[in-house]
Amino acid sequence: MNSPRNIIAIDLGNSSGRVVLGQWNGGTGILRQIYRFPNEPNEENWHVVWDTERIWRETLQGLRIAAIESGGRVESIGLDCSERLLSRSRAMNLNITNEGGVGDTIRFLRNVIGLWLLQEALREWNEKGMEVSAAELAEQNMTAPLDGLWFDVSEAKDFLAPGNMIGRINAALSAQGFPEQRRKTALAGIIFRSLAKRYAEVIKTIRICTGKRIERLCIIGGGVKNEALNRLAGAATGLEIVKGPSEATLAGNVAVQISALENARTLEDIQGIASRLTYAE
Secondary structure: OOOOEEEEEEEEOOOEEEEEEEEEOOOOEEEEEEEEEEOOOEEEOOEEEOOHHHHHHHHHHHHHHHHHHOOOOOOEEOOEEOOOOOOHHHHHHOOOEEEEEHHHEEEEEOOOOOOHHHHHHHHHHHHOOOOOOHHHHHHHOOOOOOOOOOOOOOOHHHOOOOOOHHHHHHHHHHHOOOOOOOOHHHHHHHHHHHHHHHHHHHHHHHHHHHOOOOOEEEEOOHHHHOHHHHHHHHHHHOOEEEEOOOOHHHHHHHHHHHHHHOOOOOHHHHHHHHHOEEEEO
């Protein structure tokens, strides 16, 4: 390959969006953030909605910058198993998805709300001048026990909307007979503990309905940096914790595009490409 392939990936998260330029030389690749913009939902007529017009404008701006940085030459924008494990009706009853994946695979999954809970609590604290970071709270909870105050996060709809997250978490604690908690470190520990317990519940459900033996819990994305949550997840599930890349979404996005350009269609091909991508901090 005489010149690298230029691949653009767009990552829309709960609090920000990113446009990333991937450059692939045929053997290895570098991912580099080109543009970042805030991406928080708005409240309109008693509904929480995304500002799609602004997201579109910001994305176009990121694409313009990426095109300039790449010299105007952009070639693409844009539990693994081999078959469906449950019938559609049974999967729906268990709220589990047989989701089609790359390489003709099926992702058998159930969503868990995750660190959105902490992200919203952080926003509230920071708006009140109580500056603290997710990393600081994770460090302060490195020895937090699995036993202790927790709340049920299985009803994710109770926590999906932004705003007043601390109040809603305390309402959930009260509903289970626990006292309310306002201290930042303690509340973060409660969030981590509650998520870890939910991971264990979902994994147990998957074990029972598939009959499959599960030995490891692979964590990818931003959550890999939260050692407190990873430790509690291992304690709650009894599984070995394997940490993958923190930029897994971007790496997968770019790897799938590269595989299409190079006619590499199998899951192993795509995983091999992803393993050779590096994110430039």
